[in-house]
Amino acid sequence: MNKFQKMLLVLVGSSVLSVSAHAATTFGNGQMYAGLKVGQFYLDDDGLDDLDDATAYGVYGGYKFDPNFGIEVEYVGSSDADFEFDGIDGEYDVKTYGAYGTYRYFFPNAAGIYAKGKLGIAKTEVDISIDDGFGGSYDDSSDDTGVAGGIGLGYSINPDFAVELEYALTDSDADAELLTLGAHLNF
Helix, strand or coil, rough: CCHHHHHHHHHHHHHHHHHHHHHHCCCCCCCCEEEEEEEECCCCCCCCCCCCCCEEEEEEEEEEEECCEEEEEEEEECCCCEECCCCCEEEEEEEEEEEEEEEEEEECCCCCEEEEEEEEEEEEEEEEECCCCCCCCCEEEEEEEEEEEEEEEEEEECEEEEEEEEEECCCCCCCCCCEEEEEECCC
């Protein structure tokens, strides 16, 4: 782990402690939510050619301590997507599991429109399968845990329902980027 990653982990840890301290003073006044999201995974791998983007789908939920601060967990998986490696075709899929501290900023005079930021830790798994064309195959899997974050825009349609467009990035070996559209219900 390099110095930058260590600094980011310290920042994430201190942010989680800060959010936890804030939660201790406001717990019970907040609101839970759960939702679904769909979108696209983008992987950055210099060794693979013709890397198709994978369709992403997932679930997420969280707790808003107040209208601005909260915590969130999510699982996002993907469909199988194609790639080429040294002239041989293969498939891959991606999964991420994350826990984040969140912040929402509601724009004044914008009736329910808000910006969202999240910072936390995510585990990213990438599974690949290559068919050698002669009846043999090669399967491999890798996973990495690192700092992850995202930014987005949301719209509270009413007090119980909101939609969010989000861009997220994981600091892992896979360099997975994720663009999603989500919808959640408040409880």
